[in-house]
Amino acid sequence: MNVTLTGIDATSCLISPTIPSPSFIPGEALKIGVLASGSGTNFEAIAQAIQNQQLNAKIQVLIYNNPDAKVVERAQRFGVKTILLNHRHYKKREDLDQAIVKTLKEHDVDWVVFAGWMRIVTPVLVDAFPQKIINLHPSLLPSFPGIHGVEQALDAKVKITGCTVHLVEVEVDSGPILMQAAVPILPHDTPETLHARIQVQEHKILIGAISLVTQQQNQTQFPS
Template structure:
């Protein structure tokens, strides 16, 4: 029942405001389980987002996102960051090559656990979106959920923003606030934040596409 606690999403948008005339061509970058990817795929299937996922790029050979993408019949490409240990720009150059090959227009970082460089940002100016489990600018970086609990704040949430060189910075597109309960653990709080991530990410993509 905790997933049904009230949340607050800003900005509030009607379905009509989020309708897109043209189908967006998305490239998803993910490092882990791929739940945000699947939420996007489902939103597209449900016609809540006029888009098509052209490719999923993942950097961890064991990432479960690859299996999720296979179930949706979406192409996947492994670009193992370990092969670019001393060359982040080289990693991003390979990513850009794959994205361009698949005619991607918007890059969606759905749990991408690597720092990006100007190589990617300059290839897709103002067209790289990231999602982070806090109300930015608070609790940037890794362990945003744990940071919020340690700080004792009563409300946290998630943020979709245009990516920039500074980690978890850049113009904010949409946020959802999530109350913190007295007995919350990192797992329980993250689970409730994730519900809101899945809700706002498709909306934020449409909103960003209209604005940028």
């Protein structure tokens, strides 16, 4: 089944590793909340694109679940508010997601971006922002879902892998695909070298997908 976003057939949005930079979309800034668990390179890519006026968006809040996550330092450099919601303090996944939803609503978030969010989400979060949660995954979905997508691609000895930006549904790494980038696997690649090359493309397609979402919102609010 084909899925469209702003008139684009999302199932055919397979893009090459060299994609054009997103353009600034006039209109109201997209208010996003970012969820991250680790180093925060994807968070920084978003924040830098906003600062460089490649994206007409504003990061309302960064939510992180790991007290030692390096993403906090990156957020502080860009003046973004950070909130720790340590998953270890919640008995159930639903309890954590309820706290996340409450925090996002309090910060007037329109869209949610998972930028290395290493937690399985529940309907509590997905239903609060239906078709408005973006995830980034290091494979060409539907191939190699799960947390070891890079290793799975190497083990399968495929010649090409890549990364995918998609809308989040309850099933892990499912949901309509917004954008993909292909990355060739080289003969002597390790998980580290392959992931490093995939990450370069992740930053590009994440910014591209957010730009598409911004265009969609502004066309809805301010039709020509």
